[in-house]
Amino acid sequence: MPVVVVTDSSASLEPELVERYGIRVVPLHVLAGDEDLREGIDPVPADLTGVTTSGASQNELSEAYAEALDSSGGAGVLAVHISRQLSATWEAGRQAAQKFGGNVRIIDSQSTGMGLGYPVLEAARAAKGGAALETVYRRAVDVASRGHCLIVVDKLDQLRRGGRIGTAAALLGTALAMKPVLHLVDGRLVLKEKTRTGTKAVAKMVDAAVEYAGQGRTAIAVHHMDARRRADAVAAQLKDRIPQISDIVVTDFSAVIGAHVGVGAVGIVLCPEPSVQDEEGDSSTTPD
Template sequence: MPVVVVTDSSAALQPDLVERYGIRVVPLHVLSGDADFREGIDQVPADLAGVTTSAASQNELAETYAEALDSSGGCGVLAVHISRQLSGTWEAGRQAAQTFDGRVRIIDSQSTGMGLGYPVLEAARAASEGADLETVYRRSVDVASRGHCLIIVDRLDQLRRGGRIGTAAALLGTALAMKPVLHLVDGRLVLKEKTRTTTKAMSKMVDAAVAYAGLDRTAVAVHHMHAPHRAEAVAQQLNERIPQISDLVVTEFSAVIGAHVGVGAVGVVVCPEPVAHGDDGDSSTTLN
């Protein structure tokens, strides 16, 4: 049996890919009043204003890891999760994995959305080819290290309240009607550039994505929160300006991420592809 790959619902993977590769997806939680909605399982409220979110618990992760390990026939489990700077899920997973004697390995993707999804898919492809746990781990880490995630939001209030961005950056976003371009650095959401309009912010985000892509074959994802027209416009520009797009997907943010970025947010994930796969590689810079 192949290695089984586990992730969490913030990856926003397409259901057909989850099914094709047998990926196990642990739900994150949306909390509204006394109600606890498991993303991807329960019907999450359409209006996310005022809701809070919660990581997957250690027990939830341990149960999923145990089921995945059993399905692997003992070959092992690779769990790739949302950045530890954005959620407590990775830490809960690390604690849960300690009971499996090295047969469950954990990666902090230092990202979310398809910044998480691409290393998950790389791991799943490697597993489907019969790679052992160490090789699956290395290939996933390699792809995670290549990803770049950019985002623009209409307002920074929700990110500030949720602790996903510093107070100083949040104040900058309201000063003089600034529209900042944000990006993930070492898993943390920080300011990349400030602009005065949403149009300029989107243009700067596209420019940065094109620069990150370079001339290599590149997978690109455009995420949005109830802003399909903005997302399609960004996707069209990226498709025209990145010559070697190998995959382009446009999809909504997961509800858990959407609760923090707010309506109107648009994000881009750019992930240049590795030239070739190999079993050699230094995992000293691994993301866990």
């Protein structure tokens, strides 16, 4: 039986893809008052103002890995999770994976949203094709290493309160009505550029995405938090300006991510496909 791929709900994968490739999705948690809601399982309030979040627990991940390993018939499990800089989920997964020896490999995607979803899908496709665990692992690491994630938020207050961005960067977002463009670097959300208006921030984000895409084939996801019209406009600009888009989707941020980025946030995830030269070279990997 094939290797089974496990991820978490921040990947924002379409249910049809999850079912097609047999991906196991472990829910992250939205904490609303006294309620602990499992994303993707329990109803989550539309208004996420004031809610907090938490990662998947070691016990939850251990149970998911055990079930996946059993389903694989011993072929193994690859777990690809949200950046350890954004959630405690990867660390909980690392501890859980130790119980299974080398049968469960774990990857820090250093991203979230489809920045996590793209390596998960690459791993799942390889697994469905019969690839061994080590090959599935290398394919996912390669895709994760090529991804870029950019985001514009209306306010940085929620990111600062949740500890996802430093206080100094948060102050830049309020001083003189500055609107920052943020990006993920080594899994950490940092300031890329500051502008004076939201319109200029989105324009700068699109410019950066076009530069990252270059001339090669690129898969793109545009995420948003209750800002579908804005996200559609961004997607239209990317279609006009990027010559070779292999696939483009517009989708909501997951509730757990939406609780931190706030209403009006729009993000772009790019996954450039490897060139022929890249494919002929050796694939590099990062430690589990």
